[in-house]
Structure formats: C-alpha cells, structure tokens
Amino acid sequence: MNENRVQRDFYARDSEEQQLFLTDTWCDNCQQLGLGMSDPEEYELYGLVFIEGKCNQCGDTVLTELTEDAFDDE
Numbered sequence: 001m002n003e004n005r006v007q008r009d010f011y012a013r014d015s016e017e018q019q020l021f022l023t024d025t026w027c028d029n030c031q032q033l034g035l036g037m038s039d040p041e042e043y044e045l046y047g048l049v050f051i052e053g054k055c056n057q058c059g060d061t062v063l064t065e066l067t068e069d070a071f072d073d074e
Helices: 015-023
Strands: 006-008 037-045 048-055 061-065
Touching: 015 037
Parallel strands: none
Antiparallel strands: 006 037, 037 048, 048 061
8 A cells, every 4th residue: 555645534525426426427447337336445645535445337546636625515
C-alpha cells in the first residue's frame, strides 16, 4: 500500500451516494458500465480522492476518481 495514501470512511457518505458509487461503475476489464462494485475502499492520494472496489461481474479492481462536484455537500 502506498504510504501517501490517506484512508477515508466510505460509509460516512449518505446511503444514496454510497448506492450510486456501488452500482454506477465502469469496469475496464469488462468494458461495461453499471456492473457495480463490492468491497469499497475510499482514500485520498496526492490530493485526489478515490473509491476502489471489485467489479461484481469479473472481480477485477474498479477505481473511481471523485471530481470536485462530488464534494458539493462537504
């Protein structure tokens, strides 16, 4: 694990937002949107926030980089 990585609490997000991240994901391996992810882990690395998990279809790692508009409520 990268020592510059700062863990964040994915489950501190409201349930609607969690559900969006868990269902509306793109898998590079499957080349499909909306397969969903399991085992979400949220962290900050070099000032960027990511949510990483496993594709529900193939099990490969899926990674979402959060953009500024994802922080409107923070």
